[in-house]
Amino acid sequence: MSTAWNHFKQYGAALESCMPYVATDTEPCTEETCEKYAATNGWEDIPNIVEAIKEKVMNHGPVATTFHVYDDFRYYTEGCYEHEGDDPINHAVVIIGWNDNLCDGEGAWLVKNSWGTDWGMDGYFWIKYGSCNIGYATQAVYYFEATDIAYEDQTVDDSSGDGDGRVDAGESVNLTVTLKNEILANLKTGISATIGCSHPWVEISSDTSTYPDLDAGEEGDSHTPYQMSFNRLLTVGDLIEFTLNISADGGCSRMDTFYVKIGDMPILLVDDDDGATYESYFMQALDNNQYLYDVWNEKDRGSPSSSDLAPYFIVIWETGTAGRIVSTNQAAISSYLDGGGRALFTGQDIGWYLNDYSGHTPGDVVFYNNYLHADYILDDSGYRSLTGVSGDPVGNGMSFDIGGGDGSNNQDWPSEINARIGATEVFEYVSGSAGGIKCESPHRIVYLAFGFEAINTSADRDLLMQRAVDWLAMGALPDTDPPIISLDRPTTGAELWLIGDDEDVQWTASDNSGTCLIDILLSRDGGASYPETLTTAEPNDGSYLWPVTGPPSIYSRIMVVAYDPDNNCAADTSEADFEIQYTPADVPALSSWGLVVLVLLTLITGILILRKKLAA
Structure with missing residues (x-):
């Protein structure tokens, strides 16, 4: 469903009455002719746990979810629906409430279907908790008015420094700021923006720029760059907050904020989970281990190129439940690893997407074999527990469950794999059934055929992140610690x-x-x-x-x-x-007048310094 939310994020949402549901794949979409009324700027994955879904419905409102439609469901009219079976989900609906007393006291969700008011209970139905995989892939979508103009991006010109396109301590830079007129906004003209920063070690020498006129959904760069210098005493990883006061004709005015990170980060986290929020589990583990890192969000920035990956010592590539390492990703990853890069890959469906998905290509399999150094065995191993291989520097002594606890609760298809020649097993579901491998040569990689985010405890996620990074770095991450x-x-x-x-x-x-x-x-x-x-x-x-x-x-x-x-x-x-x-x-020797002048100058100097301190 993340693909649908991303569509709303980019283009806005129309009323159902303008483009009602039609039960055929051949019916053309007509949303271009419909007025857009709302958008979204984000969504949240909710674990398939009854109490977690209840809490979100109570405090947020209706949530989207999925389940499997069996043939008899088409003839539902009223009451508690349930059906034996564990078939994969094939339909999306909206949970709007619940009743713990229905279904013989086992409880049921009240759900809105998309088949019109002539079906079911005026388009709604009750379904027993957990039946037909109801609750799988539940998401809360957040409303966004999308009528304003806002900060979108930044580009750093540090050609007077080391020229790497990043802000380093001690550099003077030209900063080009990109604004976006949101997708439901009116045309904005006469746009200008003034930048500010309260950090004592940042000095702005040119703080105002104008922008091109922007229609709804359009982006534009500052006509002239903002100029500033950063004190050499700033530390790698410092996050500097800037304010941006934006104005346009017609009285339009708003303030936005953005951040500039100081220095070169050793680790890049590629967020390739199709718009879900699983990256938060990786960020927490990285933060808890005090690693410095950048995040690349594919939904917002597209696929990173090989030149985007090249500056980083280690790349962590998370795919959530999607598993889609597409051809552009493969080209960038291949170049990065062939150039000596190191990487951690994780996701329950990476193997399925590259080997078993109906649209996979022979090139996908070659990439999987030659760069992830694994053979794909099964889409679903059938297990939800893993044990580290004895003596392995990453897995030794570890044992954990996936799919519950304080993890993401999203593991329905953790794959079984085999290590190819040159690679070794790191984790096993059971003896002879591998769930994770590592390879030292020709590429230094760790590949987890399950979702790291789904490990049941944060303590185990922290330990695995620390061991994987240490092994990939061979104990020698670039030094970012100040004296x-x-x-x-x-x-x-x-x-x-x-x-x-x-x-x-x-x-x-x-x-x-x-x-x-x-x-x-x-x-x-x-x-x-x-x-x-x-x-x-x-x-x-x-x-x-x-x-x-x-x-x-x-x-x-x-x-x-x-x-x-x-x-x-x-x-x-x-x-x-x-x-x-x-x-x-x-x-x-001073005359009497000279002494008077000296005293006055001393007093004036003290007053000026005091005023400067108070102003600061």
């Missing part, structure tokens, strides 16, 4: 440093690489800025002797910056202002 540094002197604000004296700046720093270098900066305005560099690339020996220089200031602060071989940075600063002054012998 640890603490300024030890000056810190208290009680220090008085005299111009001409040598004063010791002291710090403690360490890094997981075992080495880092130190920069030392000076502020004379209470830490509002650090324009003076006292030393750069100083060895991490804990101290630096600085010959104190003027001008004098009672608002002095020191910043120490540590950076490692991968240019990950961290900093620490004085906790309070300390004083830099002339030695008594060096104080110039």
Whole structure:
């Protein structure tokens, strides 16, 4: 059903009265002539658990679901319907309520069918909980008005930096922002947008741009890019929030937000689950293991190319229940793996789609054999429990169930596979029946023939993610951890440093690489800025002797910056202002008027600094 929701997301939904249901596949669609009244911007998968479905109907409203239609269902008129059998689903309907007392006290769903009011109970029916696989693939769809203009995407030009199209700490970039006039909106003219950011380490030098006129559903790029710079002290993985104040003719005005992630992520999660929300289980496991990653949503961005995959150390490809690794995906994956990339593939129907689906090709089978390094045995293994192969670095000691618990509850067809030559088994349903394999050469991959998202406990998902990533990376993910540094002197604000004296700046720093270098900066305005560099690339020996220089200031602060071989940075600063002054012998003789001027200048400087701090 996700394909239908995605259609509504792209084109909007018409009233049923404009294009009523006709029970034939040859009837042409006429929705182009129908006025669109609503859209969706998302949907949620609901586990096939009675209480979970009840909760969603109660708090959200009607939910879409599926079941298998047997021949006798066509003649339903009233009462509790049930039918023995476990055949695959073949019909979609809408659950609108329930009654726990029907069906001899076993309970039933009240469901709206699509066969018109002449069928059943004016188009509705009661069906016993679980009968005919009712409740499978239940989804809650979220209403979206789709009449506004909003942020859609961003493109980074960092050609003055490393030119990789990503924002790195220390870079100045041109940011092109794409706006979209939503699919049910009126024509927008005179569009402009102003960008803002409250982060102290982001400086915007050009904040406003105009846009082309946009009709409903159209996208447009800023005519001129927004210009900004990012402080080198930002950390890989930092998520910087920007605001976008958008206006158009006719009084149209709205504020949107978007984010820029700092640095190069080592892992890419490809969300290829046909618009479902199973990616959340992967993101949770990645977050719990403190891995840094990007997400590529195929429904929004299309298939990633080989150049999109190439920058990533590891690619995790999740297919949910769809299993559709299409030819464009296969081309990108083949190029990525042939180039030395590493990947985790998971999904209950990957094997079925590439080997057993009526539309599969010989090329699909070749890809499956040569890049996933598996032979397809059965669509449904018949098992819902897996055990790790003893001694295997990924599976050893693990044992878990799928399809229940706090997982996605979506495993109806976990496949049985065999490891091809060069590959080894990682998980088994039972002895001799493999559910997961890994291969070291010619491609370093892990392939799970079941859905990772369906593992019953988050603890097991976390452990499997950690083991799979560690094995794929061979224990050597790119270093994204910044050093640890603490300024030890000056810190208290009680220090008085005299111009001409040598004063010791002291710090403690360490890094997981075992080495880092130190920069030392000076502020004379209470830490509002650090324009003076006292030393750069100083060895991490804990101290630096600085010959104190003027001008004098009672608002002095020191910043120490540590950076490692991968240019990950961290900093620490004085906790309070300390004083830099002339030695008594060096104080110039001043007339009475000169003393008055000096006092006034000191007071004015203090007031300006105080105002700047309060404004910040």
